[in-house]
Amino acid sequence: MNKKFWMSCLTVVMMVSLLAACGGKDNQTADNTPAAGGEGEKKEEKVTFTYFNAAAGKDKNTNETTIGKIFEDQTGVNFKMEHLVGDENTKVGTFIASNDYPDVIVPGNSIDKLVGAGAFIPLNDLIDKYGPNIKRVYEPYYNLMKAEDGNIYFLPLSAVVGEYTSAPNIEQGAFWIQRRVLKEAGYPKIKTFDEYLGLIRDYVKKHPEEGLTGYLALTTQDKFFALTNAPMHLAGYPNDGGIIIDMETHVANDYADDDITKRYLQELNKLNTEGLFDKSSFVDNYDQYLAKLTSGKVLGFFDYRWQVGQSMNNLRETANASGNDDLEYMALPIVYDENIKDQYLDPPSFVNNRGVGISVSAKDPERIVKYFNNLLTDENQVLSNWGIKDETYSVDENGRFYRTEEQITQTNTEAFRESFGFKYFEYNWPRYGNGSTLPDGNSVGAGRQPEVAKMSYSEPDKKLLEAYDIDSFSQLFAAPDDRPWYPAWSIPIDQGSPAQIFTQKKSDLQRKYFPKLVLANPAEFDRIWNEYVGEFSKLDVKGYEDLITEEVAKKIANAQGQ
Amino acid sequence: MDKANPIGPAETKALREMPAESKGFFNKQRKNDTGLNTRPPSGEKSFFQKLLQQKALVFMSIPFLLWLFIFKYLPLWGWTIAFQDFKPAKKIFDQEWVGLKHFTFLFQDEHFLRVMRNTLAMSFINLVLGFVTAIVLAILLNELRNLMFKRVVQTISYLPHFISWVVAASIISTALSSDGGIINELLLWLGLIKEPILWLGEGEYFWGILGVSEVWKNVGWNTIIYLAAMTMIDPSQYEAAEIDGAGRFQRIWNITLPGLKPVFIILLIMNIGNLLESGFEPQYLLGNGMNVDYSENLDIFVLKYGIQMGNFSLSIAAGMFKTVVSFILLFTANHIAKRLGEERLF
């Protein structure tokens, strides 16, 4: 019996070790790829580095894309790109705990952890030696980029080069209204929230039999800010992330308990009493919300364009098929009062808590810096954003870049964007920030080139623009004021710090009270509001506001080079 | 729990009716369990003698004990993290020690009691509903005469188990929707309600909705183990019962149910140990501001303040708390089972 037992034990052990051995081999081959590249010092020799992006995407080698291949021909460098699938903190936690990093990392909100862990190498000297273009692009922002020890650990993704161009279409927040409402009212130019709600009320009154919803809100899970941000915009401030920075004193104010919030909720409460507000707003999930917008029954809502893209696409397809754009939406710069200047369009924004860093594990940072440097020429930025002339974009006799209809369709296809490399190189590398302009006046980003925007307008779009006497949809909006601290949400807040816990507690409180306030009997509104304010004032608002005020002051000082 | 009591006396009855030889395994346990405790006076020596005698069994255990130590017990050094402000970059001894800070944060949160209430309530509802429905379904399946039909039902009933909670929650939200959701339509049609109910907007309904959803998603899957257990019941018992003129219900009561009891008790004890694990996906996906007072449980709290903030220390502290509670529940449940003379875990 013993013999048999031992034989079987042996088999198990062998099986296990075999498995381990098999795996071991895999391990080696896989490990070799980056290592082989790192060692070879000859400039001409091709190398492969590893690149980790804490955003989702398809893993690829850069040289498998059209753009990446060109860059490889120029520099001999290829990157094996890996994208995040699960939770970022966990993944980055394992990097740090094992002190074993990919060569290049583009983190999300874990960036402070990586910097704190000493995962990135300082780039100052390398840039001075090998990165003249990097210096040209980023030098104006050096003060904002430097860590407390004076070193630069990563290159942000939003350094604006040249003149700043606003987007021709509304990409961010706005109050949206169904076009048939505007049509019926004779395309009025409206500005205030009262006027906006007035249009909606009138329309519903005139069409009582259609089962219309006057106003809808998005509140599900991590999209709750679509509800809490609205008052900030109505009060004439851009999206600083749930906080208002005074233009004169630069003092931060959390408006969660202010009159502007109360007023917004009270208006929604009134709508609810009149039966114009969809109560399900507070229980619907994202899919249900999108479905309602797509149904054509909803007359108005506040949201950011990128959150409702799926619905907009659907409505656009339907409109294209029928030639009737009644159910499509138009963005309006709505504010509380006549004398408030709207600030929906983003000012030039330098996001200094995101970027690309080179890790301490990188064996040849010099070549990586050279690669980065090579990305930052005008030609290569055109390549990353516009592609190849006469293939993915065209140039008219005045030297203006544009895209033909086919080119637009092609460059909007996900598969093409991946194979060509737009998807990778448009954003997650050292780059000219959004709104940058080339010396010849063309926009660096194709999306901000008015010619491209115009090409994508449908016939009804054009009529609508004509009715409002504008060339592009963003012309209805006021130009953004200069805010050197913008965006305040890029102020680094340590994970797990009191400030972060405050924002979580605040959000918990709002999630609980806002539905109550909106759905309350109007007579009860003030009582519930006072209860909410009472609860809110128990939180450390002051500490949070002071922190932001202080950081904003620092940012302003840095921006002014002090 | 309710369910367990009536089985008690029934089982003894079944035992009486059973053929003598199969009685063995119900009693065997009780007799032999004392193997470790009733050492002869010679004590230690005798233990090692026994060990030597049973070396075949010992050799069969050792590789796995080794595995257990390496993969389960060794990583427990990680519990020290709960007493630190853990920064992954630092070595374990360079961490900042903060004592019970994270535990205090957890226990002193004003919502802690509510969170615990929700956790326990949802777990308890799921436990009771889960056991009752799975056993009832298993028995009903077993009573189906058409084999083909039985297999088809079985296969289809476990399909929802393979749908992720994200998809399932979306189907549930749609069904509960106040504009055109099937539940509201049905109730309106039956005249039970006058206007649609905002199901997910009323906190009091949340536990019920969750319980029913869990049953819907997992009942088929949960029956599998009972169906397997039924195959171990000696068919001759049924034949004997039939000859004695026992009706269908009596056979279920006296033979099938007692046959499922050992597995049931074992699963029950294990699940009681898991009472603090009420899951977080369905609560997260179906939860909203209006039902937060009922939907927020411990795991969601940890998700918000630990995982999403990258605060490893808080997550581990909460994990330790859960472990302690689990151990207490587990040993208590096991002890009670022992007292009642039932099957037990260890």
Add this chain to the structure above:
Amino acid sequence: MAKTSDSPRAHARFKSPADRIFDTLNIVFMICLMVVTLYPFLNTLAVSFNNATDSVKGGIYLWPRDFTWENYKYVFNEATIFQATFISVLRTVIGTITSVFCCAMVAYTISRPEYVLRKFVSIAFILTMYFSGGLIPNFLLIRELGMLGTFSVYIIPGLIGVFNVIVIRSFIEGLPEGILESARIDGAGEFTTFMRIVLPLCVPVLATVSLFTAVSQWNSWFDVFLYNSSYTELSTLQYELMKILQNSNSSMNSGNDYASQFASSESGANQVTPTSIRATMTIVASVPIILVYPFLQKYFVQGMTLGGVKG
């Protein structure tokens, strides 16, 4: 063989009117149950075959409104999917066989009433169900053992499922004592008894446990994420599908992270949406494993042979 012996009470039974009513009600109940449990699957199937942009409207129930293969094309567009499926099958097969065998062995040892370490081993295993050292220590352990980037992380760390051990143990304990005794009288050692007597008798429970293990092996992606995410050749189907899903999510933008909002605000329209991709991947990932069950079902009735052994 199963067909005749499966339902021992099916033959020669007197059917009372109450029996008939019960049977009818039972069948009606089962049909209702099937409707309720089949629905989510059919709904998912319908969404996966429906045009993604059209699905945004909602209102898809049992049948696609605007039929398309696009979602499946999008998912199968990646060549890596096939390699990943192979790895998934491999880990499911190897992982299930090794794990169930090892669980059964542990279960056998702790089912032996005379075994002196019985209680110690049982408790040592059972306690581990209720604690974990946490992610980071586990990761470091795997790294120290040199298992990062190897196939073995799919097999070894999860080699023994305590739940499964307990379930198997309770079945072994349910075996008639006489059988094991007679084996011992014949001079069989522990291991032979285990291999020759216990394993064959435990087929129904082993089938059950295999199903549990196979499903969790097939569905798991977290170990790939944690240990093997940069080793594409070891990626699994679930992980690749997760990637595709999150990719479609990010092109549509989840909006959690303000900075990424800028990233996609300049990019254009999509042909797929997270919802349709999720439906498609649910189908792609679950159909193969669901098909395993009907094959295992026949083993659930093998316990019937027990009576024969006993007699």
